[in-house]
Amino acid sequence: MKISIVGAGRVGTSIAYSLLHRKIANEIVIIDKNYEKAYGEALDLYHGTSLLKRCNIYAGNFQDLKNSDIVIITAGAAQKVGETRLDLTKRNYEIIKEISKEIKKCANESIIINVTNPVDVLTYFLWKELDFPKNKVIGTGTILDTARFRALVSKQCGVSPASVHAYIVGEHGDSELMVWSSATIGGVNIKDFCKVCNRKNCRNLRDIFEETKNAAYTIxxxxGATNFAIGVVTAQLVESIFKDEKKVLTPSTYIDGIFIGFPAIVGKNGIERIIPIEMDEFEISLFENSKNIIRKQIEEIEL
Known part of the structure; x- marks a missing residue:
């Protein structure tokens, strides 16, 4: 498998590092406008390959996107002092447009994964610019948020994170929501599990959700930045595609004309199917609100 990573910052290199440990890539190319930075990161990573799976890791340019199975985009501008979120989004949109042109020329058969924030909005514009099938353009969505919540719940409840089946959906941002109606621990509704748990001094699960939602701000x-967990999350997304694992994750995927985090089966073809999880009326209203926030951001860029 050949994987191209556009962006040699903390997130891009953390993804490359996590991919090495997943032992699924034969070739990883790191592309950045600062070639020397990409070269140094690639060389540092390559020196570890003798202790892992053999993998050719190198710095390249956009022509090296050719024959990529997956292209991962992490490139983006940092927010300047006094700059609004909208200003930053507009700058990142321009970066995404330029990258899209190169992908269309060199990697028009690849599956594209976008990590750059605001991930839902930029994944939408990436899809529009590329004109690829919807299933082949994927944002990391709320996969990280869901992973954070499961990790915190598992720690409190004394169970494996793999036994916590709970989804955070919606915008990867302040309007995201926890779907309590479908949340379980070991097959038991999460609220019922708490009633029979004999652990003492447990925190309210809604407080854990708030901690999850604000985790990026804390980190x-x-x-200064979040990078390790998103590296692991993106590598898992790649592995599910490469191995056709058909894992249910919460990527940013196409629903009702936008891209938004929601449970979906991820396999060799990218997004294979949306999972219609149960939500109560209040959760549905929150999800619709999250959709509208993404739509508003898209409209502001399109003006």
């Missing part, structure tokens, strides 16, 4: 305040 950025402490260390």
């Amino acid at each position: 950025i305040e402490k260390k």
Whole structure:
């Protein structure tokens, strides 16, 4: 498998590092406008391959996108002091447009994964610019948010994260929501599980959701950026495609004319099927609100 990563920042290199440990790539090319940075990162990663799976890792240019099975986009501008979220989104949109032109020329058969934020909005524009089938353009969506919530719940409840089946859906942002109606631990509704749990001094699960929603702000305040967990999440997404695992994840996928985080089966063809999880009326209203927020952001860019 050949994987191209556009962007040699913290996120791009964390993804490359996680992919190495998944042992699924034969070739990884890192592309960045700062070639020397990409070269240094690729060389550093390559030196570890003798202890992992053999993999040719190198810095390249857009022509090296050719024959990529998957192209991962992490390139984006950092927010400037005094810059609004809309201003930043517009700048990242221009970056996405330029990358799309190169993908169309060199990698028009690839599956595309977008990580750059705001991920739902930019994944939509990436799809529009590429004119690829909807199933082959994927954003990381709320996969990370869901993983964070499961990790925190597993720690509190004393169970494996693999036994926590709960989804955070919607915008990867402040309007995301926890689908309590479908959340279970070991097949037991999460609320019922808490009633029979004998652990003491447990936090309210809704407080854990709020911690999950604000996790990025906390991490950025402490260390400047989030990168390791999104690296693991993106590598898992790639592995599910490569191995045709058909895992149910919550990528940003096409629903009602936009891209938004929602449970979907991910396999060799990209997004294979949306999973119609149960939501109560309140959760549906929150999800519709999240859709409208994404639509508004798209409209602001299109003006």
